[in-house]
Amino acid sequence: MCGIVGYTGNKAAVPVLVNGLKRLEYRGYDSAGLAIDTPTGILVEKAKGKVSELTKLLAEHQEDSPIHKSQAGIAHTRWATHGPPTTENAHPHASSRIALVHNGIIENYKSLKGKLEAQGYNFLSQTDTEVLALLVDSHYDGDLFQALSSALKEVEGTFGVACMAKDEPGVLIVARRGSPIVLGVGENETIVASDASAIIKHTRQAIYLDDNDIAKIKGGDIDIRSLDAGVVSREASEIDWSPDAAEKGGYEHYMLKEIFEQPDAIKNTIRGRMDAERGTSMLGGLGLTPREIVDIQRLVIVGCGTSLNAGMVGEFATEDFAGLAAEVEQAAEFRYRNPIINSKDLVLAISQSGETADTLAAVREATEKGALVAGLVNVVGSTIARETGRGVYLHAGPEISVASTKAFTCQVATLLMVALKFARSRRMSVEQGRRFVQEIESLPGLVKQVLAKDKQIAEVAARYVQYERMFFIGRGYLYPVAMEGALKLKEISYIHAEAYHAAELKHGPIALLEDTMPVVALALEGPGKEKTIGNIKECSARNARVLGIITEGDEEAKSEVDDYIEIPACRLHAAVIPATVALQLFSYHVARLRGCPIDQPRNLAKSVTVE
Ligand code: M6R
Numbered sequence: 001m002c003g004i005v006g007y008t009g010n011k012a013a014v015p016v017l018v019n020g021l022k023r024l025e026y027r028g029y030d031s032a033g034l035a036i037d038t039p040t041g042i043l044v045e046k047a048k049g050k051v052s053e054l055t056k057l058l059a060e061h062q063e064d065s066p067i068h069k070s071q072a073g074i075a076h077t078r079w080a081t082h083g084p085p086t087t088e089n090a091h092p093h094a095s096s097r098i099a100l101v102h103n104g105i106i107e108n109y110k111s112l113k114g115k116l117e118a119q120g121y122n123f124l125s126q127t128d129t130e131v132l133a134l135l136v137d138s139h140y141d142g143d144l145f146q147a148l149s150s151a152l153k154e155v156e157g158t159f160g161v162a163c164m165a166k167d168e169p170g171v172l173i174v175a176r177r178g179s180p181i182v183l184g185v186g187e188n189e190t191i192v193a194s195d196a197s198a199i200i201k202h203t204r205q206a207i208y209l210d211d212n213d214i215a216k217i218k219g220g221d222i223d224i225r226s227l228d229a230g231v232v233s234r235e236a237s238e239i240d241w242s243p244d245a246a247e248k249g250g251y252e253h254y255m256l257k258e259i260f261e262q263p264d265a266i267k268n269t270i271r272g273r274m275d276a277e278r279g280t281s282m283l284g285g286l287g288l289t290p291r292e293i294v295d296i297q298r299l300v301i302v303g304c305g306t307s308l309n310a311g312m313v314g315e316f317a318t319e320d321f322a323g324l325a326a327e328v329e330q331a332a333e334f335r336y337r338n339p340i341i342n343s344k345d346l347v348l349a350i351s352q353s354g355e356t357a358d359t360l361a362a363v364r365e366a367t368e369k370g371a372l373v374a375g376l377v378n379v380v381g382s383t384i385a386r387e388t389g390r391g392v393y394l395h396a397g398p399e400i401s402v403a404s405t406k407a408f409t410c411q412v413a414t415l416l417m418v419a420l421k422f423a424r425s426r427r428m429s430v431e432q433g434r435r436f437v438q439e440i441e442s443l444p445g446l447v448k449q450v451l452a453k454d455k456q457i458a459e460v461a462a463r464y465v466q467y468e469r470m471f472f473i474g475r476g477y478l479y480p481v482a483m484e485g486a487l488k489l490k491e492i493s494y495i496h497a498e499a500y501h502a503a504e505l506k507h508g509p510i511a512l513l514e515d516t517m518p519v520v521a522l523a524l525e526g527p528g529k530e531k532t533i534g535n536i537k538e539c540s541a542r543n544a545r546v547l548g549i550i551t552e553g554d555e556e557a558k559s560e561v562d563d564y565i566e567i568p569a570c571r572l573h574a575a576v577i578p579a580t581v582a583l584q585l586f587s588y589h590v591a592r593l594r595g596c597p598i599d600q601p602r603n604l605a606k607s608v609t610v611e
Contacts, residue, residue, distance in 0.1 A: 002091070002103045002605075003077040004181070005198050006162040006172045009189020009219050013037075014058060014068055016191060017075040020198035021051045023246065024077050026254070026400050026599060026606045030085030034075035035092040035099035038066035041166045042099045046090035050600075051077060072170045074162045074192075076101035079605040082109070083126030093125065093133035097140055098147070098165045100133040103194055104158035104179040105610050112154065128157075136163060144173045145216045152177075152214070152227055158357070158609070160194050175214040175227065179609050180355055180383060183207040185236050188220040195607075196239050196381075197246045197398055205236040208381045240380060245397045253598045255401035255492070259584050260451055262406050263444035266577070268395040269410040270440055273417055279433020280424040281417035281440075286374055287390040288346075293425045296346045296372070299326040299418075302334050302362040303350035304608065306404040306487060307411060311350050312480040314415030317573050321436070322422035332358040332611070335365035345371040348391075348418070352399055352407035353607040354382020361611070363387055376414055378407050392418070401599045402606050403492050405584050408484060409447065409577045416440055416573060439574045446578040449568045454585055460547065460563050461589030467518055470495055471509065471544075473502040474522035475532055477572040478579065481522055481549075485583035492598050493591035502528075502535045513542035520586075521561065522579060525551040526572040536560050547586075549579050 003024025007016040017034050025032075032054040033046030043066070047053035061067045076091035082105075083089040092099040106112070109128035112135055117123070121134045135154065139147040144165040152159070158178030164171065174181050174192050184191035184199030184206055191199040196206055207222070209215065213232060215224040226232045251257035273282050288296075299318050301311035311328040318326035329339065331349070341347065347366035351359045354377040363384055366373045375384045375391035378399065385391065396410040417440060424433050464470070470489065474482035479501050486499035500509050502521070513519070519539045523532040537560065539546050548561035551569050558564055565582045567575060591598050 002079050002194070003198065004074070004101050004103055004160055004162050004192065004194040006074040006174065006192030007189070008072040008170050008172050008217055009186065010071060011189060012068060013070050013073040016202065017073050018051065018055055018058070019201060020191065020193055021054070021075050021077050023198045024193070024195055025051050026402055029600050030078055030080050031087065031090035032075070032077045033090045033092055034073055035094060035164060036067050036070045036073040037164060037169050038070050040066065042094060042164065043067050044092055044094050044099060046087050046092070048085060048087045048090065072164065072172065074099065074101050074164055074172065081105055081610055082128045088125045089127050091129055093127065093130040095134060095137035097167065098133065098137050098144065098163055100129065100136060100161060100163035102129040102132055103160040103609065106132050106155055106159070107157035108155065132159070132161070140165065142167060144168055144171065145214070148173050148175060149214055149227060162192050170218050172217045173214065174209070174217065176209045177211045178357070181209045183209070183215065183217065183222060185222070186220065190217045190220060190222060192217065197400070200239055200241070200243050200246060204239045206239050206381070207234045207236045208386070209234065237381060241397050246400060253401065255403050255405060255588055255598050258399055258401050258405045259581065259588065261397065262409050262447045262581060263451070265396040265406040265410050266413050266444045266447065268397070269413045270417065271395070274437050274441060276434060276437050279430045279437055281420045283392050283417060283421055285390060285392050288372070290425065292372070293422065295344060296422070297325065297344040298346070299324055299422070300341065300345050300347045300366070300371070301326065301328040301350060302331040302347060302359060304331050304356050304358050306408045306484060307350040307352060307359070309480045309484040309487065310408050310411035310415060312483070313412050313477060313573070313576050314348070314418060316477055317416055317419035318422055320573070321419050321428055322426050324422050324426060329362070331356070331362040334362035341366055341369040341371045343370045343372070347371045347373045348376055349373065349384055349388060350376045350411055351384050352378045352404055354379045354384040355607045355609050357609050357611050360384055360387070376411060378410070402601055402604045403488055403598070408580060412576055413440060413443055439571065442570070443574060443577050446568050446570060446574065447581050450578045450581045450585070453565065453582070457565055457582060457585040458589040460565060461586050462593060463563060464518060464547065465590055465593045467516065468495060469517050470497045471517060471519045472497060472499040473505060473519060473532070473535060474499070475502045475528035477576050478522035478524060481576055481579045481583065482520070484580050485520060485587070488584055488587040489590065491601050491604060492587055493594050493596055495590065502532045505535055505538065510538065510542065513539060513544045515543040515545070518545040518547065520547045520549065520583070522549045523557050524549065524567060524572060524575050524579060525554060525569060526575070533557065533560055549582055
């Protein structure tokens with residue numbers, strides 16, 4: 001959830017580190033710090049708040065001072081787990097000899113701390129990371145690689161870690177277990193990061209460490225070993241997106257940019273995967289033979305947050321079109337409730353980042369239970385993509401905004417392709433398949449039509465800015481849309497938004513309705529619409545203002561609501577995507593008018609790598 005950057009090479013380290021931190025700030029942003037190798041020792045600077053607070057401190061050092069000349073250092077941007085966001089708790093944590101930054105959680109930190117205190121170590125922070133730093137120091141006798149290896153053997157938990165020692169100038173030691181570390185391979189230089197977006201400005205050649213890898217790096221020399229065995233070989237791969245993709249490109253926020261990227265992102269998701277003639281999809285990455293596809297008896301979809309909401313659409317479409325039993329599970333519960341899983345199940349793990357701890361744990365549990373396990377992931381080379389070894393990449397490009405937008409619509413597009421694949425191998429005719437292919441191919445155009453209404457949606461949003469609570473309701477395919485709409489609104493505007501199945505309203509939530517509680521009702525043409533219109537009447541009767549997401553030209557629906565956003569007519573499994581885009585824009589404009597920090601909402605991090 002935090003971000004790590006490291007540099008060793010022949011350039012000034014500070015600008016590389018600060019630039020990398022800014023790129024990673026979306027991962028966590030309650031404090032930031034760096035440690036720099038200087039001729040007189042390791043210099044540490046840390047600041048509470050955003051990276052800009054750290055840069056103010058760095059500006060206090062003269063331009064020709066050792067900190068600015070140094071060619072090696074490590075840096076970190078934090079999302080608090082142990083201890084509040086203070087300067088003391090910010091990383092790096094250091095002794096007089098070593099400095100260290102860490103992502104993950106050291107689960108046995110209490111017992112290790114007791115042991116270190118007995119050896120005379122004093123602690124300045126409340127973090128588990130300081131325990132790791134001092135544990136490394138306790139093993140240090142001039143060889144940092146050995147010291148970190150020995151320390152990590154005592155550690156239970158997860159880590160992505162980078163450290164340096166005063167007596168080993170220019171050397172960085174990095175290791176990972178459960179928290180990603182990627183090495184950007186440059187000419188006589190290496191950039192270490194927890195996420196490729198911090199290295200893309202310098203090089204596209206990336207080496208992704210595997211769990212239990214530990215590496216010694218100096219300039220361009222990289223020596224990777226395994227904590228369990230000896231030397232290991234890790235090939236560099238090319239990052240397939242450009243530095244521009246990770247910039248705002250003239251938009252006020254990454255979120256808005258990513259909302260507007262959706263037509264192209266969906267095109268990239270479906271490119272080369274549609275077979276119009278045979279009316280089916282081609283998903284070679286799933287690595288399933290036609291026989292295996294027919295033999296699968298159940299699709300189990302796991303994910304968290306937005307990915308979970310997308311998964312619900314996949315569940316509905318798979319049952320609806322393929323007649324294949326499907327269920328969606330919260331990844332966080334999957335391994336704890338001991339699910340019944342067998343070799344005829346395909347478990348599909350959905351994750352934008354490919355690093356979400358709960359989803360990864362579900363992948364491991366399903367693998368243990370002998371299921372076929374596939375990933376539906378955006379970040380190439382991420383842990384879930386590698387551990388599943390089969391799946392479908394979204395190709396949505398980097399998603400920087402904490403609020404997920406294009407990942408959701410590309411996940412849904414992919415799940416529709418998965419449903420089509422199963423449907424054609426079961427009960428769907430070629431003609432029906434061709435229609436389905438056309439519907440998937442029409443998605444970028446449908447999204448464009450909604451984006452063209454941005455100004456109108458902003459005007460509607462202005463009428464909802466003052467409310468502090470809101471309901472979202474929907475049925476069938478539109479229920480996950482209500483869930484995703486409420487999630488978007490609450491995370492970026494801090495309005496208390498809750499989604500309910502429209503039929504559930506009468507079973508309790510309706511008690512909360514009054515004129516201070518507006519309702520966003522998904523009432524598109526299709527099965528269930530008339531019943532939702534009935535629910536809208538019930539809301540209006542309780543003086544709740546109603547915003548309808550309705551089908552273009554539906555005069556009946558217009559007459560029932562106070563405000564509306566129109567969506568082009570299409571069947572509901574396809575309408576999920578344009579309807580969600582409308583709610584993304586609605587949430588964005590409400591949050592913007594409320595003056596919220598849209599790309600970095602409080603308390604959140606882009607990638608949730610702790611349980
Ligand atoms: O990277 P993942 O898709 O696994 O992330 C899952 C959730 O943490 C994520 O979708 C989260 O809910 C978003 N902030 C929602 O906008």
